[in-house]
Amino acid sequence: MPRTERTLRVVLAEDSVLLREGLIGLLARFGHEVVAAVGDADGLREAVAAHGPDIVVTDVRMPPGFQDEGLRAAVALRAERPALPVLVLSQYVQRSYAADLLDAGDGTGVGYLLKDRVGQVEEFLDALARVADGGTVVDPEVVRQLLRRHRDPLEALTPREREVLGLVAEGHSNGAIARRLVVTEAAVGKHIGNILAKLDLPPAEDTHRRVLAVLTYLRA
Amino acid sequence: MAPRTPWQALTRPRFPRSSWPWRSVAYLATGALLGAVACAVFVLLGLFSVLLVGLPPLLLSGLAVGGVERRRLRLVDLDPAPDPHRVPAAPGLAAWLRLRVGEQATWREFAYALLLATVLWPLDLLVVAVGIGLPVLLLSAPVQLAVDGEEAKVVKAYLVTSYPEAFGAALLGALLLVALAYPLAAVAGARAALVRALLTPRDAAGQGAIGEVIASRARLVDAFEAERRRIERDLHDGAQQRLVALTMTLGLARLDAPPGGPLADQLAKAHAEAGRVLTELRELIHGIHPQVLADYGLGPALADAADRSAVPVTTDVELPRLPESVESAGYFAGCEALANIGKHSGASRASITARHTAGVLRIEVGDDGRGAADPAAGTGLTGLADRLAVLDGTLTIMSPPGGPTLLRVEIPCPALSARSASSSPRTASSSGRD
Numbered sequence: 001m002p003r004t005e006r007t008l009r010v011v012l013a014e015d016s017v018l019l020r021e022g023l024i025g026l027l028a029r030f031g032h033e034v035v036a037a038v039g040d041a042d043g044l045r046e047a048v049a050a051h052g053p054d055i056v057v058t059d060v061r062m063p064p065g066f067q068d069e070g071l072r073a074a075v076a077l078r079a080e081r082p083a084l085p086v087l088v089l090s091q092y093v094q095r096s097y098a099a100d101l102l103d104a105g106d107g108t109g110v111g112y113l114l115k116d117r118v119g120q121v122e123e124f125l126d127a128l129a130r131v132a133d134g135g136t137v138v139d140p141e142v143v144r145q146l147l148r149r150h151r152d153p154l155e156a157l158t159p160r161e162r163e164v165l166g167l168v169a170e171g172h173s174n175g176a177i178a179r180r181l182v183v184t185e186a187a188v189g190k191h192i193g194n195i196l197a198k199l200d201l202p203p204a205e206d207t208h209r210r211v212l213a214v215l216t217y218l219r220a
Numbered sequence: 221m222a223p224r225t226p227w228q229a230l231t232r233p234r235f236p237r238s239s240w241p242w243r244s245v246a247y248l249a250t251g252a253l254l255g256a257v258a259c260a261v262f263v264l265l266g267l268f269s270v271l272l273v274g275l276p277p278l279l280l281s282g283l284a285v286g287g288v289e290r291r292r293l294r295l296v297d298l299d300p301a302p303d304p305h306r307v308p309a310a311p312g313l314a315a316w317l318r319l320r321v322g323e324q325a326t327w328r329e330f331a332y333a334l335l336l337a338t339v340l341w342p343l344d345l346l347v348v349a350v351g352i353g354l355p356v357l358l359l360s361a362p363v364q365l366a367v368d369g370e371e372a373k374v375v376k377a378y379l380v381t382s383y384p385e386a387f388g389a390a391l392l393g394a395l396l397l398v399a400l401a402y403p404l405a406a407v408a409g410a411r412a413a414l415v416r417a418l419l420t421p422r423d424a425a426g427q428g429a430i431g432e433v434i435a436s437r438a439r440l441v442d443a444f445e446a447e448r449r450r451i452e453r454d455l456h457d458g459a460q461q462r463l464v465a466l467t468m469t470l471g472l473a474r475l476d477a478p479p480g481g482p483l484a485d486q487l488a489k490a491h492a493e494a495g496r497v498l499t500e501l502r503e504l505i506h507g508i509h510p511q512v513l514a515d516y517g518l519g520p521a522l523a524d525a526a527d528r529s530a531v532p533v534t535t536d537v538e539l540p541r542l543p544e545s546v547e548s549a550g551y552f553a554g555c556e557a558l559a560n561i562g563k564h565s566g567a568s569r570a571s572i573t574a575r576h577t578a579g580v581l582r583i584e585v586g587d588d589g590r591g592a593a594d595p596a597a598g599t600g601l602t603g604l605a606d607r608l609a610v611l612d613g614t615l616t617i618m619s620p621p622g623g624p625t626l627l628r629v630e631i632p633c634p635a636l637s638a639r640s641a642s643s644s645p646r647t648a649s650s651s652g653r654d
Contacts, residue, residue, distance in 0.1 A: 016461040022468050029472070061511065066453065068515040091460060091502065094512050095527065096520040115460075116498050119467025119491065121475060145527045 008132050011051055012037040013044040013058040013070055014089075023057070023118065030125055039063065041073035048077055048084070055085040055132045059115075060097060071097055078104035085109035087131045089118065093141045099218040102136065107211035111137035111171070130171050136211050137171030138218070146217065154217065156198045164191040169214045224298040226409035230402060240296075241401040244408035245352055247295040248344045251411065254292070255341020258285055262337045276317075282330030283320065286419050289332070293419075296412045304328075304421040311605060311615050325421070332418045344411070351404035358393025361386040437610045438545070445509075445548055452509040460501055467494045510551070518547040522554050522572055522583070529570065530562040531587070537574040540635040542581060549607055550574070550583055553615070553629045556600050557585035565589025565625060576635055581613075583629040591623030604629075 010027055012034050014020040024034045036047035040063045048056060056077060062070045074086045082105035090097055090112065098112040111131040117139065118124050127137045143166045154162060167177045174192065178185040192210070196202075199216050201209045223229035229240040258281070265277050283305075290301040304325035308315045320326045357375050364372035365386045372386065373379050380386045470491040477484040513521040519539040526533035542550070554572060561570050567589030574583045593601075605615040613631035 016457065016465075018465045019461050019468075022465045026468060026472060061456070066457075067511070071515075091456060092506065092511055093502075094520075094524060096512060096516050096524070114502075115464050116467065116495060116502070118464060119471045119495060119498075121468070121471040 008032045008054045008128070009051065010034045011044065011047045011053040011056050013039070013041070013047075013056070013062065013073070015039045015059060015062045019059075019115075019118075026118070026121065026124075032128075041069040044070070044073050045077065048081075053084075055087060055128065057087045057089065057128070060088060060090045060092070068097065071100065075100055075104040078110070082106060083109065085111075085131045085134065087111040087113065087128055087137075089113055089115045090139075091115050093139065093145060095142050095146060095218050098138050098142055099215065102138075102211065102215050102218065106208055107215060108136055108208055109134045111135075112139055112142065113137065114139045114141050127171065135171050136169075136214060138169040138214065140170050142218075143167075143169050154199075157195060161191050161195050161198070164188060165195050165213060165217055168192065168195075168210055169217055225412060226296050226405035227413075230405055230409075235405070236398045236401055240405055243295050244401075244405040245348060247292065247408050248348045248351075248404070248411065250292060250295070251336075252341045252344035252348060254285070254288060255336045255344060258333055259337040259341065262334070279320065279326065279330065282333045283326065285333040285336060286325075286329030289336075289415050289419055293412055293415055296408050297416065301416065301420045304419070307609065307612055309609065311617070325419075328418050332415070340411070343407075347404060347407045351400040351407075352397075355393040355397035355400060358389050358396060361389035361393070441607065441610050442545060445545060448509045449514075452505055452511075455501065455505050455508070456511075460498070460505065463494060463498045463501060467491060467498060470494055509548075513547055513551050514544075517541045518550050518581075519574065521547070521551050522574055525551070525555050525558055526572055529558045531558075531565075531567055531570045533558065533570045533572060535572045537572060539574055539576050539581070541637040542576065542633055542635060546581060546611060546613075546631050546633040549611055549613065549631060550581055550629060553604050553608065553627075554583055554585060556604050557627045560593065560600065561585070561587045561589065561625075564593070565591075565623070567623075567625075576633075579632055579634060581629075581631045581633055584626060586624060586626045589623050589625060590621075591619045591625050592621040593617055593619035593625050593627075 008027075010032055012020065012023055012027075014023060014037070017039075020037050020039070024037055027034055035051045035053055038044050038047050044056070044058060047053075056074065058070045058074050060068050060071045062073075071088055071090075074088050077084055078086055078101075086101070086109070088097065088101055088111065091114075093114060101110050101112050104110070109131055111127055113124070113127055117127065131137055146169075147162060147166050154165075157165065163181070164177060167180060172180070174185050174188045178188045181188070192213075195213055196209050199213055201212050201216075223232060223238075223240065226240050226244050229235050229238060232238065235241070261281055262278075265281065268277075287303075290303065293301045305323060306319060308319050354375065361372060361374045361380055362383065364374065365380060365383065371379055371381045374386075374389050378389070380389055470487060474484060474487045474491060477487050510521055510524065512524050517539065518541075519537045522537050523535050526535045541547075554574075558570065558572075561567050565587045567587035570585065570587040572583065572585050574581070576582075601615065601617070608615050608629060608631060611631050611633070613629060616628040616630070617625070618628075619625040
């Protein structure tokens with residue numbers, strides 16, 4: 001899909017001042033505008049209501065309870081406005097978080113990234129743009145962990161198909177997957193067709209079967 | 221204050237209309253029944269013990285009678301009747317048996333069982349027969365007369381031939397029913413007091429001391445948990461955030477450095493190193509106290525531990541939220557088991573099953589490895605057993621040489637909520653929405 005080069009209006013929720021300032025600087029440097037930067041979940045909800053941003057970037061753990069307030073707020077925001085892209089930054093590789101997030105709304109325009117990824121500046125900006133464009137991004141580290149484990153619903157898949165599904169979960173397009181695996185795009189399309197068939201996701205009205213496949217993968 | 225024993229209830233004016241007479245009757249009647257069964261069992265065991273080793277079954281029957289009696293006590297005594305037995309310090313049947321044989325409570329239970337089987341149950345029966353049987357027979361005099369037509373011998377002794385006489389007898393029966401309720405309840409109260417004296421923990425001071433020791437061990441574990449979380453939070457909110465900021469700065473600096481030059485090289489190295497430190501720190505923090513345990517509970521945390529395992533693990537976990545100390549102990553037990561499987565078992569597959577049923581959390585971790593796991597050899601399993609013991613939990617390991625190994629953790633605890641998020645119900649609840 002074509003990448004937006006547009007300027008994104010971002011609401012940022014991060015309780016660590018150091019990181020918040022760093023992220024504001026980083027985003028500003030690449031032409032994005034942080035319209036509000038808040039330090040807790042309530043502030044996040046208010047800022048979204050006040051600014052109507054293009055995308056929300058939020059930490060998982062925030063005051064007051066320092067548990068998963070940020071994630072809960074993101075899920076609540078998605079329930080209210082399913083079209084609002086949300087990118088969650090987490091200190092933990094945790095598929096429960098990713099699955100909860102993808103479950104909110106229709107699973108498009110959401111991302112779950114490890115905080116470490118912020119340091120890989122280009123990777124991070126790339127993920128941000130893909131989520132803003134309605135893509136689905138799950139951190140490669142989560143995907144890697146899931147691939148290591150044997151899971152029943154995915155037993156029917158060949159190793160190659162699992163690999164492709166992993167890359168789909170990371171949010172790559174068929175073209176990007178084809179380049180990574182050094183195969184043709186048609187081959188990737190065929191693999192994905194097989195995956196959808198094996199996971200019993202028939203081509204009915206064909207909205208977000210890729211997302212459903214990723215969800216199956218996360219829950220398995 | 222509402223009465224808590226038949227003795228307290230006896231002095232209330234509402235006694236005949238309260239539930240206490242019936243509770244007393246139920247208590248004595250079931251006592252007679254239990255005693256008769258115990259008598260039969262003792263006779264049988266006695267015969268066998270001449271031929272075979274009869275002591276263990278006799279001991280067990282005493283324990284069983286004690287357990288039933290403490291439960292039955294609730295019929296006529298609303299105060300709790302705690303179990304006087306201690307929890308074995310080590311898992312296994314041998315340790316349990318050694319402890320039980322050495323306990324005074326075991327022998328008191330045995331003595332009580334003998335007393336019940338020989339003396340108490342006929343007494344119970346007699347009191348119920350006189351207190352309830354006699355009035356009921358008198359009450360039924362008109363019916364008896366109607367059935368016979370001519371005459372009826374009430375209570376096998378007194379002949380009635382007319383309805384006025386019969387109704388007179390019935391009236392007497394009704395009065396007796398009320399009047400005899402008092403001595404009946406008094407006997408039930410005495411029986412209950414005897415049971416309480418013999419079968420519940422005595423020596424309040426000593427029991428209190430043990431209770432205090434257990435409580436302080438539990439506090440120690442709690443304090444340890446709190447400290448774990450504090451360290452985790454300090455690392456998370458301090459070092460980890462700074463490292464993320466550092467890698468971000470290094471990442472930005474790399475974009476500015478002239479590509480291909482020595483500066484870009486050095487920055488790339490520093491960036492990669494910082495990334496590795498961040499990864500290590502993340503693993504370390506996770507090992508100290510995984511956040512998912514606090515946020516989602518034991519089920520997802522175990523699924524998460526299974527994700528990280530080197531050996532492929534199938535999970536079948538469905539759990540409600542449980543008390544924090546239980547979730548933590550269960551989690552670390554599961555992790556320890558998985559770590560052992562990865563290190564020692566040579567297994568190619570492992571499985572985790574966890575359920576909370578009838579107030580007990582049960583986690584089973586199995587593998588298809590070479591077996592022969594020895595709880596005494598490693599400090600890991602011993603430490604785990606100690607930790608579970610504080611929560612009254614047990615660790616059982618079945619690991620014959622050649623495998624397979626099954627490790628079972630059981631911790632009694634109440635559930636805090638209905639089913640919470642866990643791997644399997646999550647799928648079920650959300651599939652309808654797609």
